[in-house]
Amino acid sequence: MTSYRTLAPSPTTVTGPPLRLVFGSLLRADFLVFLKHRRALITSMLLPLFVLVSTSGNKSTQKFGGAEFVIGLAIAYGLLSTSLIGYALTVARDREKGVFQRLRVTPAPTWTIMTSRLALQALANLLLAIVTVIIGSMIHHISPSAGQYALVLLVSILAGAVFLSLGQALVGLVKSADSVQAGARVLFAVLILLGLLGQSGALGPFWSSVARWSPVGAVMTLFAGVLDLHSWYSRDTLSVLACLGYVVVFAGIGIRWFQWDAR
């Protein structure tokens, strides 16, 4: 009779490190980076401020569809600046330096690396939107209610998502940081001109319509809608759908073709 020794079950299973600790570590590090870049956030406020101040006259305000549209335009441009140029360029540069490659050889799931960055960018977007609404309300003499502020925050999240997904698409399709920078500037200029000239009607009805349904136009319409809820109508609802569509398409492109290595 052979005697046998009872042992622990074999084979066994193992897991990676706790997700809470992994994600917490990434968020803390990205927050520290965010704090280091606070000057960039302040600088990105300059464009919305310029829009708010340069349209402060009654005539100018009316030309752009009213105070609510102007504030919407200012927030849209600010978000476009931080998300398209700021976010996309930071990601492209970190990729080129090999920061992502170093992170990817850890057990952190790749979605945590990107989600942590996007979460901090969303925070920056919210801060920018709140400050712009407060300053815009003072300059253009409107008094949004607490509910409207809450709606502005909601729309800021959606608008930020539109421009972040646009930035993600750019950094997904273009590898080199220099090319991302050049592409972001061109896209930024096109979208700003489209917003300013198209929305003012200076380019005629066709371009006015294109501008209205462009990412900037759709976002502007939404901000104007929530700042003047009495005039909310079907076009605003369609703008929500347009924004969601942009997020799905651009984020899909940016995630599908994103490469972690710049080589």
Next chain:
Amino acid sequence: MPETVQVLRDGQTRAYVLAEEREDGSLLLAPQPVPSAQDKLLAEDGRAAAVVHADVVGILHVRDLTVAYGPKTAVDGVSFEIRRGEIFGLLGPNGAGKTSTLSAIEGLVKPRSGTILLDGIDSRRHPNQARARMGVQLQATSFQAELKITQIVRLYAGLYGVELSEQQIGDRLREIGLEGESNKPFKQLSGGQQQRLSLLIAVVHDPALLLLDEPTAGLDPQSRRQLWGRIESIRQGGGSILLTTHSMEEAQAVCDRVAIIDNGALLTVETPHDLIEKHKNDPRVSAVAHGAVTLEDVFIGLTGSEIRD
């Protein structure tokens, strides 16, 4: 959970489930069902888990690994095994496939085919679980430029599931002589300091296998010797190491066994001493040797003298 027993038969240990204990005292054993690597396993806390093939003896098994970038095959059917507690060197000229092999093991590139078992875990199916058991020092390391040294150490410790206090981080930095640099960003460190910090981060979780891609490239002789000492002390602590290098002196001084790879194919795997003994009379080696045959002579003899880019 059924009681399991292990039976030594023909020199191999097999796991069985105790199916029945008969009245005469004999045991009826049934083969233990082995979870398939394809099975989606969950740990007690609901997170994804990986099967550990406990019958695997070596720390790393690479079988028929093929890595291709478009039409170009960088690694072509490479197989090797690293034993526990071994320092294994992967040598090869530029573009031979060293970094591609390492990248496949690290999960940075997706192999076209092949199997990689790290400490019993199929790293292609369970990359994150496999990465939790390996430490990596890349050829060109870059950390977030805005972070200070202590913040970088805390970040990467957290990513490996290790929570370190300020005191513990300070102690670890002291061990590598960087206690005075803790508030500096990574880029302000010298090459040797950067290398020491990268190694500290690579072993912050006491990995079963450490992967070092040209760890002494660009270091002065003092820093290089110091790093060799650290590599040896990691091995003495129970770690296994896979390193790539262009330095034959390094391979000879540090590695227990070396593999030479060229044009994506593995040419040989031997101890440095056996490699020299085996090939010292090879006409290709004799043709490039000046006096006593060295590991570098064997390397150049086997891979050719032409310069690679």
